[in-house]
Amino acid sequence: MSAAPELNPAIEVAGLRKRYGVGDTAVDALKGVDLTVQPGEVIGLIGPSGSGKSTLLKCLGAVTEPSDGRIRLSGETVYDGGWHDLDPRALRRDRIGFVFQAPYLIPFLDVTDNVALPLLLAGRSNREARQRARELLAALDVQHRAQAAIAQLSGGEQQRVAIARALANQPPIILADEPTAPLDSERALAVVRILNRMAQQYRTAIIVVTHDEKIIPTFRRLYHIRDGRTYEEAGAGRDLG
Amino acid sequence: MISLAGRDILHSWGKYAFTGLGLGLLIGVTLSMAGIYRGMVDDGKALLANSGADLWVVQRDTLGPYAEPSSLRDDVYRGLLGLPGVAHAANVTYLTMQARQGKREARVMVVGIQPGEPGEPRYLIAGRQIERTHYEAVADASAGFQLGQRVRIRRHDYTVVGLTRRMVSASGDPMVFIPLRDAQEAQFLKDNDAIVNERARVRANPALNRPGAPGLAETVSRSQESSRMVNAVLVQVAPGWSAAEVAETIRRWKRLQTYTVPQMEEILIAKLIATSARQIAVFLLILAVVSAAIVSFIIYTMTLGKLREIAVLKLIGARNRTIAGMILQEALGLGLIGFLVGKTVATLWAPYFPKYVLLEPGDAARGFAAVMLICALASTLAIRTALRVDPATAMGG
Ligand SMILES: Nc1ncnc2c1ncn2[C@@H]1O[C@H](COP(=O)(O)OP(=O)(O)OP(=O)(O)O)[C@@H](O)[C@H]1O
Numbered sequence: 001m002s003a004a005p006e007l008n009p010a011i012e013v014a015g016l017r018k019r020y021g022v023g024d025t026a027v028d029a030l031k032g033v034d035l036t037v038q039p040g041e042v043i044g045l046i047g048p049s050g051s052g053k054s055t056l057l058k059c060l061g062a063v064t065e066p067s068d069g070r071i072r073l074s075g076e077t078v079y080d081g082g083w084h085d086l087d088p089r090a091l092r093r094d095r096i097g098f099v100f101q102a103p104y105l106i107p108f109l110d111v112t113d114n115v116a117l118p119l120l121l122a123g124r125s126n127r128e129a130r131q132r133a134r135e136l137l138a139a140l141d142v143q144h145r146a147q148a149a150i151a152q153l154s155g156g157e158q159q160r161v162a163i164a165r166a167l168a169n170q171p172p173i174i175l176a177d178e179p180t181a182p183l184d185s186e187r188a189l190a191v192v193r194i195l196n197r198m199a200q201q202y203r204t205a206i207i208v209v210t211h212d213e214k215i216i217p218t219f220r221r222l223y224h225i226r227d228g229r230t231y232e233e234a235g236a237g238r239d240l241g
Numbered sequence: 242m243i244s245l246a247g248r249d250i251l252h253s254w255g256k257y258a259f260t261g262l263g264l265g266l267l268i269g270v271t272l273s274m275a276g277i278y279r280g281m282v283d284d285g286k287a288l289l290a291n292s293g294a295d296l297w298v299v300q301r302d303t304l305g306p307y308a309e310p311s312s313l314r315d316d317v318y319r320g321l322l323g324l325p326g327v328a329h330a331a332n333v334t335y336l337t338m339q340a341r342q343g344k345r346e347a348r349v350m351v352v353g354i355q356p357g358e359p360g361e362p363r364y365l366i367a368g369r370q371i372e373r374t375h376y377e378a379v380a381d382a383s384a385g386f387q388l389g390q391r392v393r394i395r396r397h398d399y400t401v402v403g404l405t406r407r408m409v410s411a412s413g414d415p416m417v418f419i420p421l422r423d424a425q426e427a428q429f430l431k432d433n434d435a436i437v438n439e440r441a442r443v444r445a446n447p448a449l450n451r452p453g454a455p456g457l458a459e460t461v462s463r464s465q466e467s468s469r470m471v472n473a474v475l476v477q478v479a480p481g482w483s484a485a486e487v488a489e490t491i492r493r494w495k496r497l498q499t500y501t502v503p504q505m506e507e508i509l510i511a512k513l514i515a516t517s518a519r520q521i522a523v524f525l526l527i528l529a530v531v532s533a534a535i536v537s538f539i540i541y542t543m544t545l546g547k548l549r550e551i552a553v554l555k556l557i558g559a560r561n562r563t564i565a566g567m568i569l570q571e572a573l574g575l576g577l578i579g580f581l582v583g584k585t586v587a588t589l590w591a592p593y594f595p596k597y598v599l600l601e602p603g604d605a606a607r608g609f610a611a612v613m614l615i616c617a618l619a620s621t622l623a624i625r626t627a628l629r630v631d632p633a634t635a636m637g638g
Pocket residue numbers: 020021027028029047048049050051052053054055056638
């Protein structure tokens with residue numbers, strides 16, 4: 001680390017490009033993206049379908065390798081025209097939490113173990129991992145379902161469990177791709193409220209990709225992405241109560 | 242770390258149980274096949290051990306009396322008794338035929354023995370040995386005859402006075418011991434019509450029925466009718482003599498084929514049951530291939546059904562080792578269930594086989610190792626597919 005993490009932005013992206021494929025069929029999904037997110041900040045990422053939102057999250061999460069540009073996480077350069085001495089899986093496991101449109105929980109594990117899984121994969125003991133999982137479930141108000149099978153949960157409960165899983169390793173960054181799409185407006189707002197609370201509580205930097213008209217006004221800062229480029233704008237920052 | 246494989250198996254235990262059951266039945270058949278082979282070998286050894294003989298003296302240039310027909314004059318044994326190192330020598334005959342008791346019929350190997358001599362069954366599980374010179378029988382329990390029952394062999398009825406166990410021929414037919422004289426009659430003597438025909442033929446032969454030689458035809462006929470043969474002479478060696486040594490003496494002085502116990506075992510196992518053994522080996526191979534195909538197909542399908550979960554696992558940082566381990570353990574778990582089911586059913590259905598099925602612990606251990614190996618190999622296809630999954634697919638569009 002080049003400096004104390006708090007003094008650096010959690011995410012700094014400059015001139016990021018991503019081209020899928022080669023030759024005639026190549027698609028330039030990102031054509032120079034600039035973006036900065038501070039610790040504890042929740043920003044919205046909006047844009048038309050096919051504009052490159054998911055691609056950007058995949059690059060930030062070291063799921064897909066960018067084609068050019070630079071990514072710094074908490075002041076550390078992880079990508080600069082190539083991955084910097086990096087194990088993408090370790091990075092994802094230790095520093096990034098993912099929340100998707102569909103919760104994608106592991107159906108053969110119960111609620112607690114789904115949340116504990118990232119900790120277990122990081123080598124923590126079963127006891128410690130489950131203890132932390134129970135705390136997170138309590139924080140997200142699903143502790144009463146701790147022993148339940150995934151198939152027995154409602155959509156909203158599943159999404160909260162997925163958020164708890166994303167928070168398990170206390171990652172400095174959470175990337176959420178349309179996390180409220182399958183929820184009604186009340187539950188969608190509840191999820192955004194939780195994300196904001198977590199950001200404050202743990203100083204997590206959160207990027208939320210969304211189409212959802214109901215939650216867009218809640219962001220203080222938004223990035224518009226159009227045709228592979230980002231445009232920053234101030235959001236309404238409506239109080240969530 | 243919790244066992245992902247264990248959780249997945251518990252979560253879809255019904256699917257695993259059914260698949261394991263199917264695989265288990267297949268493994269059960271495989272173990273039974275091996276057991277049938279072991280049973281044949283063991284039957285052969287029991288047959289040799291129970292005869293109480295050290296040497297088998299048979300017709301020259303034959304692999305008799307079990308693997309090839311052999312016949313000797315029934316006075317050969319007298320000559321053997323005079324040789325150094327020979328303690329006992331006794332005639333025996335073997336003939337496979339149908340025996341009837343009431344309405345039941347059984348295919349049996351009739352063994353003609355001399356009471357108290359080599360060839361007599363050594364252990365009885367009920368009753369007594371043959372004591373009279375005619376019309377008594379000791380039968381193997383697997384023939385299904387009871388003590389005191391009367392069993393018809395050829396033209397005579399025999400009373401069952403004793404029962405043995407594990408005395409069967411190389412093809413699995415139960416043995417029925419009867420006095421040698423009766424057996425010789427059943428095997429070699431001709432029926433009345435044949436005798437009449439034979440006498441007519443001798444009389445019609447001008448060389449044998451010459452005017453100047455009255456009584457010649459009569460003598461020839463009688464000598465033919467009284468010609469008595471046996472299949473082998475069983476020899477017990479005197480204490481202090483080696484069987485091989487005595488066998489050599491018999492070969493040299495009597496110019497007869499003589500086999501020791503190890504040579505007899507070799508003949509029974511390498512020659513007599515060799516074809517069956519090869520048959521079983523081919524079956525085992527096919528069953529192994531079929532099991533491997535089934536396990537890989539099942540594990541592969543199960544993995545295809547979990548591709549999204551695997552992508553999620555990769556996305557949240559699971560190592561390849563963790564994912565490969567999960568699939569491998571599931572395959573091995575399936576193999577374990579299959580093996581336990583297979584071992585159980587093989588044990589349960591073994592008594593219903595008409596032949597002795599010997600389930601050796603060593604074979605079970607080897608079978609277990611083979612099942613595990615097959616399952617491990619069968620999971621490689623699924624593991625390769627799983628490791629190729631792109632974690633990006635978990636994120637969707
Ligand atoms: N794996 C891929 N290979 C080739 N092209 C891809 C791939 N993934 C995305 N694209 C293309 O890149 C562009 C951006 O896709 P992306 O999924 O980032 O859009 P998005 O903004 O998330 O859209 P949506 O709102 O519909 O989810 C699209 O034109 C898409 O077709």
